[in-house]
Amino acid sequence: xxxxxxxxxxxxxxxxxxxxxxxxxxxxxxxxxxxxxxxxxxxxxxxxxxxxxxxxxxxxxxxxxxxxxxxxxxxxxxxxxxxxxxxxxxxxxxxxxxxxxxxxxxxxxxxxxxxxxxxxxxxxxxxxxxxxxxxxxxxxxxxxxxxxxxxxxxxxxxxxxxxxxxxxxxxxxxxxxxxxxxxxxxxxxxxxxxxxxxxxxxxxxxxxxxxxxxxxxxxxxxxxxxxxxxxxxxxxxxxxxxxxxxxxxxxxxxxxxxxxxxxxxxxxxxxxxxxxxxxxxxxxxxxxxxxxxxxxxxxxxxxxxxxxxxxxxxxxxxxxxxxxxxxxxxx
Numbered sequence: 426x427x428x429x430x431x432x433x434x435x436x437x438x439x440x441x442x443x444x445x446x447x448x449x450x451x452x453x454x455x456x457x458x459x460x461x462x463x464x465x466x467x468x469x470x471x472x473x474x475x476x477x478x479x480x481x482x483x484x485x486x487x488x489x490x491x492x493x494x495x496x497x498x499x500x501x502x503x504x505x506x507x508x509x510x511x512x513x514x515x516x517x518x519x520x521x522x523x524x525x526x527x528x529x530x531x532x533x534x535x536x537x538x539x540x541x542x543x544x545x546x547x548x549x550x551x552x553x554x555x556x557x558x559x560x561x562x563x564x565x566x567x568x569x570x571x572x573x574x575x576x577x578x579x580x581x582x583x584x585x586x587x588x589x590x591x592x593x594x595x596x597x598x599x600x601x602x603x604x605x606x607x608x609x610x611x612x613x614x615x616x617x618x619x620x621x622x623x624x625x626x627x628x629x630x631x632x633x634x635x636x637x638x639x640x641x642x643x644x645x646x647x648x649x650x651x652x653x654x655x656x657x658x659x660x661x662x663x664x665x666x667x668x669x670x671x672x673x674x675x676x677x678x679x680x681x682x683x684x685x686x687x688x689x690x691x692x693x694x695x696x697x698x699x700x701x702x703x704x705x706x707x708x709x710x711x712x713x714x715x716x717x718x719x720x721x722x723x724x725x726x727x728x729x730x731x732x733x734x735x736x737x738x739x740x741x742x743x744x745x746x747x748x749x750x751x752x753x754x755x756x
Contacts, residue, residue, distance in 0.1 A: 428470060429468040429469060429470045430468060430469065430470070431466060431467070431468055432447070432451060432456070432458065432463055432466075432467045432468065432469050432475075433445075433447035433448050433451065434447075434541060435469050435475070436450070436456070436475070436477070436482065437541065438485055438539070438540070438541060439482055439483055439484070439485045439486065440485075440486055440519055440520035440539060441477065441482060441483070448465065450477060451463060451465060451467075452465065455477060455478050456475065456476070456477050457475070457476040458473055458474070458475055458476075459473055459474050460474070471485075486519055486539060488538070488539065488540055488650075489517070489519060489521055489537075489538055489539045489540075489644070490536065490537075490538045490540070490543075490644065490645045490650060490653075491515070491517070491521065491536065491537040491538065491642050491643070491644055491645070492534060492535075492536060492632055492637065492642065492643055492644075492645055493511070493515060493534070493535050493536075493537055493637075493641075493642040493742060494532070494533065494534060494634055494637040494638065494639050494640060494641055494642070495511065495514075495527050495531075495532055495533060495534075495535050496532055496639045496640050497529070497530055497531070497532045498529060499511050499514045499529070500529050501523045501525075501526035501527055501529075501535065502526075503522050503523075509529070511523055511535075511537070514640075514742050515537065515642055515742045516742070517537070519539060520539060521537045521538060521539050522537060522538070522539070523535055523536070523537050524536040524537065524538060524543065524544050524547055524548065525544075525547070525548050525605055527626060528608060528611070528624070530624070531624040531625065531626070532624070532625050532626075532639065533558070533559075533624075533625040533626030533627055533634065534626045534627060534628065534629055534632065534633065534634050534637075535626070535629075536629060536632075537642075543653075543657065546657040547629070547630070547653075547657060548605055552603075552657070553603045554603060554629075554630050554656065554657070555601050555602070555603055555628070555629075555630060556601070556602050556603070556605070556626060556628065556629050556630075557599060557600070557601045557602075557626070557627050557628035557629075557633075558599065558600050558601075558602070558610060558624060558625065558626050558627065559593070559597070559599055559623075559624075559625045559627055560597065560598055560599070560600060560610060560614070560621060560623070560624050560625075561594075561596055561597045561621070561622050561623035561624075562596050562597075562598075562614055562619040562620060562621055562622060563596070563619060563620040563621075563622050564596060564619060565595050565596055566592060566595075566596060566597075566598060566619070568592070570617060570619070571590045571591070571592050571598065573617060574588070574590045574598075574600065574613055574614075574617070575587060575588055575589060575590040578612075578613040578616050578617070579616070580606065580609070580612040580613060580616060581606055581607065581612065583606075585604060585606065585609065585613060586602075586603060586604045588600060588601055588602050588603070588604070589601040596622075599627075610624060611624070630652075630653060630656055631649065631652045631653065631656070632645065632649060632653075638743075640742050640743060641742060641743045641744070642742050642743070642744055643744060
């Protein structure tokens with residue numbers, strides 16, 4: 426039986442437009458499924474006939490999966506109005522989008538694809554897919570720093586998952602995460618009083634930067650895709666994967682203080698005495714009740730001002746010669 430998907434998702438996977446734009450098309454009555462106007466949330470499959478503006482929806486393109494060595498200065502967004510956007514940097518002929526993101530001042534490996542199902546399978550913390558980074562900070566680190574980073578740091582209203590950290594130099598270390606909170610490594614370091622001066626992702630799952638110079642991209646090989654598909658076969662695509670994985674609700678936009686969750690329990694209040702006390706005595710007693718309360722606030726410390734990243738050259742990224750395109754038909 427052909428798999429059914431929500432109509433907006435099905436349309437977006439053909440490369441016709443984004444899901445949001447597809448919702449607008451459906452709401453305005455410009456889409457027909459098997460000759461009738463669909464409702465929002467209608468599910469369809471390859472067996473259905475979909476018409477947009479009286480023209481048949483083209484067949485879904487073959488899978489595209491790209492590894493890109495993002496330079497400093499490229500922004501991980503598909504918004505064309507942002508000149509440094511990653512899509513323009515790669516200049517791929519078909520509609521693709523990044524899986525996850527790297528901050529503009531950061532560099533290194535990032536995947537781009539036209540397969541929406543793969544995004545959450547790879548990114549969800551509960552699926553435990555590794556991402557490795559090389560990090561340099563502004564002052565010397567020690568074993569205490571390594572231990573604290575690997576044990577979990579309170580940021581953004583949650584505590585980061587345990588991770589692997591290895592010191593590689595006086596001010597440098599590698600870190601392997603299975604989580605992806607907003608600016609996670611930078612925030613973890615800032616919590617401990619360090620500022621990141623260089624951050625580079627060198628590996629995602631089984632793929633690393635071997636053979637990819639900064640600004641270059643390539644299609645993943647059939648063997649690499651088999652390994653990724655095998656690794657994500659049991660991965661879930663929904664938020665369920667993050668349940669119990671140490672990934673709390675993150676809202677960088679509002680960044681509300683989750684003070685209550687971090688509040689230290691107040692000390693036991695003294696029992697009321699039956700004997701009468703003076704007014705000043707009552708005030709002292711009230712003071713003693715409140716003195717024991719302590720509060721620990723993690724306000725997700727605001728980021729220190731960063732030095733502006735290297736400007737994006739604006740030139741399309743170079744594809745590595747000799748790499749395999751998944752769009753090529755097997756002979």
